[in-house]
Amino acid sequence: MRSLAITAAAAMLVLCSCDTIGSDFQSIGEKFAPPSPQEAAQWAVDTTDAENMRRGTVLLGTSAFGGAAPYVKLYRFYAKDIKDPLVQAAAITALSRFGDPADALLLAEKLAPAAEGGENAPTTSKGGSAFPKVRLAAAIGLQRLHNKDPIVVETMWRRLQDETEEPETRVELAIGLGQYAQDDVFQALCAALDQSELSVNVAARDSLTQITGVDFGLDKIRWLGWYATTPESRRFVAQPPYLFPTFQRHLVFWDYVIFWDIPRWESPGVPRGLADAGARSTYPAGSAQPAAVPDATAPR
Numbered sequence: 001m002r003s004l005a006i007t008a009a010a011a012m013l014v015l016c017s018c019d020t021i022g023s024d025f026q027s028i029g030e031k032f033a034p035p036s037p038q039e040a041a042q043w044a045v046d047t048t049d050a051e052n053m054r055r056g057t058v059l060l061g062t063s064a065f066g067g068a069a070p071y072v073k074l075y076r077f078y079a080k081d082i083k084d085p086l087v088q089a090a091a092i093t094a095l096s097r098f099g100d101p102a103d104a105l106l107l108a109e110k111l112a113p114a115a116e117g118g119e120n121a122p123t124t125s126k127g128g129s130a131f132p133k134v135r136l137a138a139a140i141g142l143q144r145l146h147n148k149d150p151i152v153v154e155t156m157w158r159r160l161q162d163e164t165e166e167p168e169t170r171v172e173l174a175i176g177l178g179q180y181a182q183d184d185v186f187q188a189l190c191a192a193l194d195q196s197e198l199s200v201n202v203a204a205r206d207s208l209t210q211i212t213g214v215d216f217g218l219d220k221i222r223w224l225g226w227y228a229t230t231p232e233s234r235r236f237v238a239q240p241p242y243l244f245p246t247f248q249r250h251l252v253f254w255d256y257v258i259f260w261d262i263p264r265w266e267s268p269g270v271p272r273g274l275a276d277a278g279a280r281s282t283y284p285a286g287s288a289q290p291a292a293v294p295d296a297t298a299p300r
Helices: 002-032 037-044 050-061 069-081 085-098 101-109 132-141 150-161 167-179 183-192 198-212 220-229 253-257
Strands: none
Touching: 037 050, 050 069, 050 085, 069 085, 069 101, 085 101, 085 132, 101 132, 101 150, 132 150, 132 167, 150 167, 150 183, 167 183, 167 198, 183 198, 183 220
């Protein structure tokens, strides 16, 4: 009996190894022959499989052709009405890349406080999402869509001030508020310097420097003192151009070993709706070429 158990265990190990090897070869094959645009579109509208919908939406949203009008219409529909939070988050990300400044209103709507019932309640009466992933996607998306409508800006800074919100979402909101050089945003960012998470404090300080052109670190008293002693007409005249942030790093040896999947990074850019007033890159020349970066969990 013991011998039989050992034999069975060995057989299972071989089978699992074969499955893993087969999966690896399938992954390599998909890199050399990635899904076609038709396949991505079919996945995106596969209402029988939420994972296919998510993968298809991610592929469309990171493709060169993902800004076509029918796709943007699909992103809007999913961002507004789809029930699956991962599909909705993927649609929000795609919409922030290819949508219009008016779409910032939809993204701001998803930041509304969660309904009673926690994450089991998918939306609030005002259209907000109870899912942290959706609110995080909306906060990041609002860095790419500029809209000075008071509903957008006020929703952003009120959610930043709400410490029941996830810290990572408040960080992204603080970064996004760097687009809006105005008094209510300044006061909200100053208040965020007192929050308990250092990451939120640092993001708020960076955005304060962005909208004012000065830097007093994390010292809220100095920031408020500067505000009180600076004429209103001179408070926000020295801000540098705002660029939405993107992930970048230098390529290393192992990146080139996997020659079929060499990473390419998207460059920072000016949000849609914000006039380009001499925007400059915040990254040195010679970094990897800009490109849309597929979701790490997208099919490979």
